[in-house]
Amino acid sequence: MLNSRAVPTALTLIAGLLLASQAVAQAFPVKPIRFVVGFPPGGATDTVTRAIAPKMSEALGQPVMVENNGGASGLIASQLVARSAPDGYTILLNTTGGHLIRPFVEKDTPLDPLRDFTAITQLIESVFAIAANPVTGPKSLEDLVEQARRYPGKLAYGTAGLGTETHLLMETIGQIIKGPMQVVPYKGGGPAVNDLLGGQIPLVTQPVVTFLQHARAGKVRILAVILPKRWETLPDVPTVTEIIPGFVKPAGGAGVWGPAKIPPPIALRLQGAMAFALKDPLVSDGLKAQGQIPVGNTPTEFAEALRQSSALFGQMVKAAGLKAE
Numbered sequence: 001m002l003n004s005r006a007v008p009t010a011l012t013l014i015a016g017l018l019l020a021s022q023a024v025a026q027a028f029p030v031k032p033i034r035f036v037v038g039f040p041p042g043g044a045t046d047t048v049t050r051a052i053a054p055k056m057s058e059a060l061g062q063p064v065m066v067e068n069n070g071g072a073s074g075l076i077a078s079q080l081v082a083r084s085a086p087d088g089y090t091i092l093l094n095t096t097g098g099h100l101i102r103p104f105v106e107k108d109t110p111l112d113p114l115r116d117f118t119a120i121t122q123l124i125e126s127v128f129a130i131a132a133n134p135v136t137g138p139k140s141l142e143d144l145v146e147q148a149r150r151y152p153g154k155l156a157y158g159t160a161g162l163g164t165e166t167h168l169l170m171e172t173i174g175q176i177i178k179g180p181m182q183v184v185p186y187k188g189g190g191p192a193v194n195d196l197l198g199g200q201i202p203l204v205t206q207p208v209v210t211f212l213q214h215a216r217a218g219k220v221r222i223l224a225v226i227l228p229k230r231w232e233t234l235p236d237v238p239t240v241t242e243i244i245p246g247f248v249k250p251a252g253g254a255g256v257w258g259p260a261k262i263p264p265p266i267a268l269r270l271q272g273a274m275a276f277a278l279k280d281p282l283v284s285d286g287l288k289a290q291g292q293i294p295v296g297n298t299p300t301e302f303a304e305a306l307r308q309s310s311a312l313f314g315q316m317v318k319a320a321g322l323k324a325e
Contacts, residue, residue: 028266032063034090036081038074044207044290045254048124049093051286055277060269074098075111082116086259088266096122096255097165100310104317105163107324114310118262119303121271123278124292125253127233128166128226129208130157130240134218137202141224141243144203148179156182157203158192165252166205168316169226175319176246196220208234209291233288250309250316253292255302267299 035053039045046068053064069077074094084090103109111117130141138144138155148155159167162185174180181203186192189206196204197219208231214220224240225231226249241247256274258267275296277283284294297305 028088028269029060029062031089032065033060033088033270035064035066035093036077036090037066037068037093038070038077039068040070041068044126044292045093045095047290048254048287048292051283052123052274052277055280055283056273059273059276073102075102075109078111078117081257082111082259084259086118086261086263088258088262088270090258091120091270092117092257093123093254094257095165096251096253096306096309097313099255099257100250100306100313101163101165101168101317103324104314105322105324114306116260117257118260118267119299119306120256120258120262120267121274121299122251122253122255122295122297122302122305123274124287125227125251125295127208127231127291127293128169128205128252129211129237130170130203130205130223130226131196131211131215131220132223133196133199133202134221136199137196137221138223139221141238141240144223145177145179145243148174148177148181150179153180153182155179155203156184156201157205158184158186158195158201159205160189160192161185161187163317163320163322168313168320169249170205171320172316173240173244173247176244207291212291227293231293233291248312250312251302251305253295255306264299271296271299 035049037046037049049066053066056064069080077092078094081090081092099113103113132138138147157170159170161167167183170181184201189210192204193206193210195201197214208225211220211222215222222234222237224238224243225234226240228249230237230239278294278296287294
């Protein structure tokens, strides 16, 4: 039992630590922030980072320097950030799905996506869509369900590769509807969409922005978006959950992390700067035009979403019959 005389001392110590932590956060930052992107310049993640960096600089009063450090599907950048000092001056932007899926599909991965990082914010949610060739593909998501059930393993769909987020989402849909489909993995989304347009494959699941121009021209039909609620840009297109109850999408899009053990006030300060950037109309409208939904949740909210989503991705990988290689 704690000695009653020690209580004031303990409380004083706790209060001192809290004040010290607040003082550190108020002083932060005193030098530029290094914002590491695990992919080459010009890609979607790079574009998002460069869109928010100027407004982050404005909010923080220090330059936010974007650094592309591509390689190994983001692993090189993740390792760099995980091994940096937990002071908030080196942060990572990565795809949320890629960050969480890696341990389930790669043997001996050197990083734990939950333990080795501080969750700062889910920056954006990407709008994924299921699109069909208007001649050879299903006419609606209900039609897709009917065909998949009637001809198990025959209805083919294209994705950007095995173990990708879109692959796992489609395999989960097949499990729920008890209508397994045939995955056709491509080396990237571009070739998959080209074959969809040419009628070589009836279905493709990719970020909705890759389909918009073709949908407006009548060359593809967007059957559904993979979101909790309808997307404001395509209000007449249903969500998967509307047609297939029980489907739950893990957190996706892109998130921001720092190394483990960043003090909570500093993580909150960084998140606040990103939320400030996302509220700027030019930033938010630009992201929405690219099929990205601004999020900017708190570190606590993001950490909880990551825990839940990691469990969901683990279940999806197992259901898809994938093994770590």
